[in-house]
Amino acid sequence: MHDSYTAILVLGTVSVAVAFLAILIGHRLGPRRSTPHKAEPYESGMTAIGPAQRRVPVRFYRIAVLFILFDVEIVFMYPWAVLFLKADNRTLLFLEMLVFVAVLLVGYVYAWKTGALEWD
Secondary structure: OHHHHHHHHHHHHHHHHHHHHHHHHHHHHOOOOOOHHHHOOOOOOOOOOOOOOOOOOHHHHHHHHHHHHHHHHHHHHHHHHHHHHHOOOHHHHHHHHHHHHHHHHHHHHHHHHOOOOOOO
16 A cells, blocks of 8 residues: 555656756756846736736636536546446435536526626
């Protein structure tokens, strides 16, 4: 049992070490020539017009949060499905998933009725 956790720990440690090593090598060996063009907001040769940052309407954030919320809930359904296939008491597991989906449905209906999904 401990061997599988040790392998995961070694893989994580090596991955983090390689990432830091790549950043360190790039920082140490990379060129450091600062020019006025590099200090501009756009390096593609276009002259900046107006402020560099624009205000983003709240509806974009609202849709993004709802997408992430329902996407994460779908991720929770996959382990349930794997457990469901191996379980002895499938009725209880099925009822638990029905409650889970019902809570999601209530949230979805609430978002729909309050106009959170309206684009205009």
